Amino acid sequence: xxxGDLNIDNILKDRLSSFEGKIPLSDWNIIEKKLNxxxxxxxxxxxxxxLLLLIGSFVLYNSATKNYxxxxxxxxxxxxxxxxxxxxxxxxxxxxxxVLKYPKTEKNNKNSNLNSIxxxxxxxxxxxxxxxxxxxxxxxxSKFVSDLYNFNMxxxxxxxxxxxxxxxxxxxxxxxxxxxxxxxxxxxxxxxxAIKENAKMNKFINHSYFNAIAGSSSFGNxxxxxxxMQINYNKKWFISSGINFKEYSVYHSFDYTxxxxxxxxxxxxxLKYLPKSPENVxxxxxxxxxxxxxxxxxGYRHYFxxxxxxxxxxxxxxxxxxxxQGKSVNPTYLHLEDYxxxxxxxxxxxxxxSTGIFYKSKRNFIFTLEPNYSSMIGSAYKKSxxxxxxxxxxxxxxxxxxxxx
Amino acid sequence: xxxxxxxxxIEGCKKNDRNCQKLLFEFYSKKMMGVCQRYCNNSEIARxxxxxxxxxxxxxxxxxxxxxxxxxxxxxIFINTCLSHLKKTENRQVFMDIDENIxxxxxxxxxxxxxxxxxxxxxxxxxxxxxxINSLPEKYKIILNMYSVDGFSHKQISETLGIQIGSxxxxxxxxxxxxxxxxxxxxxxx
Numbered sequence: 001x002x003x004g005d006l007n008i009d010n011i012l013k014d015r016l017s018s019f020e021g022k023i024p025l026s027d028w029n030i031i032e033k034k035l036n037x038x039x040x041x042x043x044x045x046x047x048x049x050x051l052l053l054l055i056g057s058f059v060l061y062n063s064a065t066k067n068y069x070x071x072x073x074x075x076x077x078x079x080x081x082x083x084x085x086x087x088x089x090x091x092x093x094x095x096x097x098x099v100l101k102y103p104k105t106e107k108n109n110k111n112s113n114l115n116s117i118x119x120x121x122x123x124x125x126x127x128x129x130x131x132x133x134x135x136x137x138x139x140x141x142s143k144f145v146s147d148l149y150n151f152n153m154x155x156x157x158x159x160x161x162x163x164x165x166x167x168x169x170x171x172x173x174x175x176x177x178x179x180x181x182x183x184x185x186x187x188x189x190x191x192x193x194a195i196k197e198n199a200k201m202n203k204f205i206n207h208s209y210f211n212a213i214a215g216s217s218s219f220g221n222x223x224x225x226x227x228x229m230q231i232n233y234n235k236k237w238f239i240s241s242g243i244n245f246k247e248y249s250v251y252h253s254f255d256y257t258x259x260x261x262x263x264x265x266x267x268x269x270x271l272k273y274l275p276k277s278p279e280n281v282x283x284x285x286x287x288x289x290x291x292x293x294x295x296x297x298x299g300y301r302h303y304f305x306x307x308x309x310x311x312x313x314x315x316x317x318x319x320x321x322x323x324x325q326g327k328s329v330n331p332t333y334l335h336l337e338d339y340x341x342x343x344x345x346x347x348x349x350x351x352x353x354s355t356g357i358f359y360k361s362k363r364n365f366i367f368t369l370e371p372n373y374s375s376m377i378g379s380a381y382k383k384s385x386x387x388x389x390x391x392x393x394x395x396x397x398x399x400x401x402x403x404x405x
Numbered sequence: 406x407x408x409x410x411x412x413x414x415i416e417g418c419k420k421n422d423r424n425c426q427k428l429l430f431e432f433y434s435k436k437m438m439g440v441c442q443r444y445c446n447n448s449e450i451a452r453x454x455x456x457x458x459x460x461x462x463x464x465x466x467x468x469x470x471x472x473x474x475x476x477x478x479x480x481x482i483f484i485n486t487c488l489s490h491l492k493k494t495e496n497r498q499v500f501m502d503i504d505e506n507i508x509x510x511x512x513x514x515x516x517x518x519x520x521x522x523x524x525x526x527x528x529x530x531x532x533x534x535x536x537x538i539n540s541l542p543e544k545y546k547i548i549l550n551m552y553s554v555d556g557f558s559h560k561q562i563s564e565t566l567g568i569q570i571g572s573x574x575x576x577x578x579x580x581x582x583x584x585x586x587x588x589x590x591x592x593x594x595x
Contacts, residue, residue, distance in 0.1 A: 008522065008523050008526075008553065008581060009552070009553040011523050011526055011527055012526070012534070012549070012553040012554055013553060013554050013556070015526065015527075015529075015531050015534055016443065016531065016534060016535065016538075016550075016554045017554055017555075018436075018439075019439040019442075019443065019531055019535060020435040020436050020438065020439045021435060021438030021439040021441070021442040021448070021451065022435070022438065022448075023434050023435060023438040023452060023455055025430075025431055025434070027430075027434070027452065027455070027456065028427050028430050028431070028434075030456055031426075031430060031456050031459050031460060032423065032426075032427075034456065034460055035423075035426070035460060035463060038460070038464075199494060207447065207449035207450075208449065210449060211449070211452065211453065211456075
C-alpha cells in the first residue's frame with residue numbers, strides 16, 4: 001500500500017466517519033409503531049403455537065392413557081416381550097405348538113375351529129410384526145387359544161375376545177376409501193397489510209410523503225366465511241375446496257400537510273414540485289376489501305382416537321375482488337382516493353396454512369378448530385399502481401363438516 | 406454521552422424499555438442516517454433503512470456483548486441493512502464479479518496525483534466530499550465506503566459482497582481514480 005493510499009483513506013475516514021444525515025426525531029413514532037406491531041405478531045404467533053401444543057399434548061396423553069387401559073384389559077393373560085420373531089418361522093411354530101399341545105384336536109371336529117382361532121391369532125401377530133410393535137410370546141398365544149377353546153363359550157363370545165386385539169394392532173383391513181364431506185367454515189382473524197414501493201413505478205412515488213403513507217396502517221381484522229367441500233382418501237388424506245367470502249380490513253390514520261405538490265408526467269414520472277399553498281391530508285377510518293375466495297387445499301388428518309385427532313392443511317386460493325370501502329392515499333398525487341376496480345386487481349392469488357384439532361361426532365359431523373395464516377402472494381393493487389400492498393391475516397378457523405358418503 | 410449512561414441505555418434496550426430505545430434513537434439517528442446516506446443515494450430510502458436498522462438493533466441488542474463499541478456494532482448492522490437493500494433492488498452489479506481483475510499498476514505520477522488529491526480533499530467541506538462519492542457508480546462507491554471509511558478489510562468485503570478479493574482491490578483502485586478525476590475536473594472548472 002502506498003503512502004498516497006494511506007493518506008486518502010485516512011483523510012476520507014477522518015472527514016466522513018463523523019458525517020451525519022438529517023432525520024426528523026419524529027421518525028421515532030414510526031419505529032415505535034413497527035416495534036409494537038412486531039410485538040403483537042410475536043405474541044399472537046407464540047400463543048397460537050403454545051395453545052396448539054397444549055391441546056396436542058392433552059389429546060396425546062388422553063389417547064395414550066385410554067389405549068394403555070384397553071390394552072391391559074384385553075391382554076391381561078398375555079405377557080409381552082420386544083424380541084422380534086421372523087415371519088417365516090412364526091406360522092410353523094404356531095402350528096407345531098398347537099399340534100404338540102393339543103394332539104387330539106386334529107382328530108376331533110374341533111380342528112377347524114382351532115385352526116381358525118390360531119390363524120386369526122397369527123394374523124394379528126403378523127400385522128404387529130408389520131407395524132413393528134410388541135410381539136406376543138407364542139406359547140402364551142397357544143395357551144390362550146386353547147383356554148378359550150376349552151371354556152364353554154359360544155363362538156361369538158370367543159371371537160369377541162379374540163377380536164379385542166384388533167384395535168390395538170390396528171388390524172383394520174379396510175381398503176382405500178373415498179369419502180365426501182360438506183360443511184361451513186368461519187374464520188375470524190387479525191388483518192394486516194404490508195405497504196412497499198413498486199420498484200418499477202418508483203419514479204411516480206412522492207418520496208417526501210411515502211413514510212407517512214406506508215406507516216399509516218395499523219391492525220385491522222378479517223373474516224373468512226364460506227362453504228366447504230372435501231374429498232377424503234382413506235380417511236386421512238384430503239383435498240378441500242369451496243367458496244368463501246373473505247374480508248381484509250385495516251385501520252388507516254393519515255394526518256400530514258403537503259407542502260410540495262408534484263408535477264407528474266404520466267410517462268416520465270414526477271418532474272418537479274410545484275409551489276402551492278399547504279394542504280392538510282387528514283383521514284381516519286377503516287379500509288375494507290372484500291373478495292370472493294376459492295381455495296384449493298391439501299391436507300392430512302391424524303387420528304389419536306377414532307373420534308379425535310389433528311389435521312394440517314395448506315394450499316392456494318384465488319380471490320376475486322368484490323368491493324372496497326374506505327380511503328387510501330395515492331402516493332403520486334397525495335390525494336385520498338377510494339379503493340376501486342381502477343387500482344385493485346380483479347383476481348389475486350394467495351396461500352393458506354393451518355393446523356389444528358378435529359373432533360368426529362357419532363353422527364358423522366366433524367368439528368375442526370385450527371389457527372391459520374393466509375396471505376396474498378402478490379400485491380392487491382394492480383401492477384401499474386406505484387405502491388404494492390400485500391394483505392395477510394392470522395386467524396382461527398372453525399369448520400363444521402358433515403360426511404355425506 | 407458518558408459510558409455509564411450508554412450502559413444504562415443498553416441495559417434498558419435489552420429489557421425492551423421504550424424510553425431507552427427512544428434515547429438510543431435520538432442519540433445515534435443522525436449518525437446512522439449518515440451511514441445509510443453514504444450507501445444509498447436516495448435520502449427517503451436511507452430514512453427507511455434507518456427505521457429498519459434501528460428495529461434490527463433493538464431486536465439484536467441482547468447479543469451485544471461489548472466486545473466493540475456500541476457505535477461500531479450499530480454501524481455494522483446499518484451497513485448490512487443497506488447492503489441487503491441493495492441486494493434486493495436493481496443494484497445487483499455490486500454483488501457480481503464482472504471483469505474486475507484489472508490490477509492497478511500505479512506509477513509515480515498516479516501516486517503524485519493521489520497526494521495532491523489528499524491535500525485537496527483535506528480542505529473541502531464534508532458535504533461536498535459526500536456528494537462526489539455519491540456520484541460514483543454504485544459498485545465503486547460501496548467498496549470505497551466499506552474500505553476507506555468503515556475500515557473493512559478486502560477479505561471482509563469479499564465475504565460480505567460475495568466477490569473475489571482481487572475484484573475488491575481493483576474496484577477500490579478504480580473508485581479512487583474516478584474520485585480523483587471527478588474532483589480535479591470539477592475543481593479546475595471552479
